[in-house]
Amino acid sequence: MAGNWRSGCDASILINSTKTNLAEKAAGSNFQLRGFDLIDAAKAAVEHACPGIVSCADIVAIAARDAVVLAKGSRWEVPTGRRDGRISLQSDADKMLLQTSDSSEVGIAAFAARGLSKQDFVALLGSHTIGNARCGFFEDRLYNFQNSGKPDPTMNPNLVKLLTNTCLKNFTDPTTPLDQGTPFIFDSNYYKELLMRNGILRIDEEISTDPNLFGFVKKFATSSLDFDASFVAAMINLGKVGIKTGSQGEIRLSCSVINS
Incomplete structure (x- = not known):
């Protein structure tokens, strides 16, 4: 899901770095992530059809499901209604994301801490x-x-x-x-x-x-x-995990930039 363990599934991974902030995309663990252009294209399409309604976080959740289906995996109904986060920090991703070299004990503990x-x-x-x-x-x-x-x-x-x-x-x-x-x-x-x-x-x-x-x-x-x-x-x-709803967060107009 698009976010880190601190902020939850709020599409924070989609936010670009700026001159004053290194975002989650800059973290070493996120180096191989691709497909941001596809999320941007999907966001543009839904904004054209229903402006300010569908969050980037929901788009990512649905895209993850569809990627599994296209690879001949199972389909499921994705609960929607998430809102997008406004904070994305490389330091959070570096500290919170599991590493490929982590032990199973570290993984179990990290998952248990999030329920x-x-x-x-x-x-x-x-x-x-x-x-x-x-x-x-x-x-x-x-x-x-x-x-x-x-x-x-x-x-x-x-x-x-x-x-x-x-x-x-x-x-x-x-x-x-x-x-x-x-x-x-x-x-x-x-x-x-x-x-x-x-x-x-x-x-x-x-x-x-x-x-x-x-x-x-x-x-x-x-x-x-x-x-x-x-x-x-x-x-x-x-x-x-850590979703934002109601008055929390925002519905980003562009997935890579927080609303001004």
Whole structure:
């Protein structure tokens, strides 16, 4: 959802930096985010049809659902009525966003603090079934895991070899699919890959080895219906985190700039 853990789902990630403020877009964890132009185009269309009614936060929530549907995933009704935030700070994103190298314990605690369950946590990571990651986010697992000078022993050796060829040292930072099997289809194959020790990011591998989370990984790998239902429920729960309604926030006229 478009926002950070402090401000919630209020489209704060869409706001551009200014001469006096570095916004969330400037945070390292948000470097790979794309598609802002599509959100702007959708906002322009709804502003033409019904000015000042539809928030950027709602547009992002609906776009997230539609992206899943277009990738052959489940469809759900998106609760609407969010308003847009007026604050976007790089420092907040740097402090609050989960990092790819975080442990499962950190992830569980971060989600619990926002009212999200362990099952929500594991289900939402299932979005990695259509994601990509730059080599810089996981190179330590290939070459020097925890300063050992060796690969991460929990990663499948065949995957280590494959990714080492992809992520050559001193080379332009390329990307690789987080789901090596079906990278363009929103399905439960991500969890099957985890059971084969094919998790790319540390957080991926962590949820498959954490005894508090492994049961969810195994259930989702076994039943796509369980994953679909849990992912939809988790997305709806996530969409309620820190939302602004009523007189809070605003309905931005342009998603990248707060109203004057």
